[in-house]
Amino acid sequence: MAAAAAIDVQDLCHWYGSGSMRRQVLQGVNLRVAAGEVVLLTGPSGCGKTTLLTLVGALRQVQQGSVRVLGQDLQGAGRRERQQLRRSIGMIFQGHNLLRCLTAEQNVQMGSDLLPGLSYRVRRDQAREWLRAVGLGDQLNKLPHDLSGGQKQRVAIARALAARPRLLLADEPTAALDSKTGREVVELLQRLAREQGCAVLMVTHDPRILDIADRLVRMEDGQLSEAEPMGLVTSG
Numbered sequence: 001m002a003a004a005a006a007i008d009v010q011d012l013c014h015w016y017g018s019g020s021m022r023r024q025v026l027q028g029v030n031l032r033v034a035a036g037e038v039v040l041l042t043g044p045s046g047c048g049k050t051t052l053l054t055l056v057g058a059l060r061q062v063q064q065g066s067v068r069v070l071g072q073d074l075q076g077a078g079r080r081e082r083q084q085l086r087r088s089i090g091m092i093f094q095g096h097n098l099l100r101c102l103t104a105e106q107n108v109q110m111g112s113d114l115l116p117g118l119s120y121r122v123r124r125d126q127a128r129e130w131l132r133a134v135g136l137g138d139q140l141n142k143l144p145h146d147l148s149g150g151q152k153q154r155v156a157i158a159r160a161l162a163a164r165p166r167l168l169l170a171d172e173p174t175a176a177l178d179s180k181t182g183r184e185v186v187e188l189l190q191r192l193a194r195e196q197g198c199a200v201l202m203v204t205h206d207p208r209i210l211d212i213a214d215r216l217v218r219m220e221d222g223q224l225s226e227a228e229p230m231g232l233v234t235s236g
Helices: 049-056 079-086 104-112 120-133 149-162 179-196 207-212
Strands: 007-016 023-033 038-042 064-069 089-092 167-171 199-203 215-220 223-226
Touching: 007 049, 023 049, 038 049, 038 179, 038 207, 049 064, 049 167, 049 199, 079 089, 089 149, 104 120, 104 149, 120 149, 149 167, 149 179, 167 179, 179 199, 179 207
Parallel strands: 023 223, 038 199, 038 215, 089 167, 167 199
Antiparallel strands: 007 023, 007 064, 215 223
């Protein structure tokens, strides 16, 4: 019997607005991502990719269809259930969402704060290790306003990884990074998937990182399909 998928989406539909302004953004989406698998999601802007990530990440309520994440059914799930599930999900979005009053190290330590049974010293040391892993070992004490956009993105990535998630959702994680740093970051995500069995679903328009994927899927007009072979994939 096959192991349960980290993500199992079936016939998912989603709408925004109401009445004459109601607009369907997802149309019968089906997606399955296994533990330890890296799946890249491509497609033109505005086609529904981020909406899908937020539904899988338990940030929105499921309107129609089935969404099971890490074995939990999100159809009809209450706020508390969704909050509990999110403790096992690492999320990297373009807005960074760093706390302005905390240093880079303290922001990353917030991720390891979710892990039970760790002393302050261990959590601090792990935060420093993750910052070194994303190339920010010399920026530990900088506040967000003293960091560039790319550096903030790397802090957000380190924070997500520090929680040792079972599922990682990333929305354009390399958008603000140069090619070398972007490559290092996605290889780090790939290693997390391999070594810890973490499923990774990543939205990207970056053709430089497509080769790290186990599988590519493409969204267009709210519908999902398997992408062309890696060398032929282009994004809108």
